[in-house]
Amino acid sequence: MGLNVIAEISHFYGSDERYVLAGGGNTSFKNEENLYIKGSGTALATITPEGFVKMSRKMLADIWTKTYSEDKDKREAEVLKDMMNAKCEGEEGKRPSVETLLHNLFKQQYVLHVHPTMVNGLTCAVSGKSIVEALFDNAIWIEETEPGYVLAAKCRERINEYENRTNKDADLLFLQNHGIFFAADDRDGIDKLVNEVMSAIDRLVTFRPDLTSVDTYDSSIVDDLIKYIAEAYGNDPYVKFTLNKEVEKLCASKEAFKVLMEPMSPDHIVYCKAVPLFIECFDKDSIKAQYAEFINTYGYAPKIAFAKGIGMFAVGNNIKDAATVTSVWLDAVKISVYAQNFGGVRHMAPDMVDFIVNWEVESYRSKVALNNGGNK
């Protein structure tokens, strides 16, 4: 029964793009013995009860009694191994979410973790912490922390501290430059908490992103740019053009675009890479040269390019991919506007950006290793 309820919660929030983009977020249900966590590679919008990974709560809790390597990569690999061992029999082919340890920290049966745009307007803002503390006395604020074991350990410490101090179970956790956790013992409790948080933030919002599309552009320049960008990027990608009121403001000058030059949350890096390109010269050779220089500097081709006074170009392997890159980048655009209500954007710290950039590679590697191991 609990699994049906968590599947319903997942479908409801997972199909609303105010809460979930590009397969992000995760949910869980727990009883005394087991945690059922969304499996990697499933989407909240369509997850079935079988899509959850059944895990031993005791074995997950045992992770906190162990001492792991001081070396970051080794430590994450060791923790991952223990996490995989905490899966119950019959769950071998599944991979639990990287945020599993966090889910198990909450006492409540249902946990919803998402990265809503408006909430991240606050978590990615200079005054995020003070506003969260003023708005919600039940909220725990976690400063930007590398994901995985270190983040889970910090949350554990803060949740324990909160529960000892208030004698209440923690049910609301904000992660700076990342997202939010909601926890409750039933569906109504989750909905109530989400509504309280969303409406409290909404009441403070004066500046709202205006994504009304703008059609007054020179289509011959746009068509040329699509062609040149595709050639400079290589591998015959799909290039999607977007122009709306916010994009128009941001592409007006390099100065206006500056706010997007550094990432705000891990999602933006995972789907759109850490740094975008601002194009000021539109002829074929200049575009080629700008891409070559960018690749030389960053080691990858940019997924997002803004052409001065023209608009935004998102690159993907195919049309679907380019649409995902576009929606995730528009999320960054919207966050940059919402953050203006809360003291302006607070970008990710450079060492956190590096961590995510490298961590992606690591998690991919471990995934491949995992798949190979599964064949034994």
Ligand SMILES: [Zn+2]
């Ligand atoms: Zn997350």
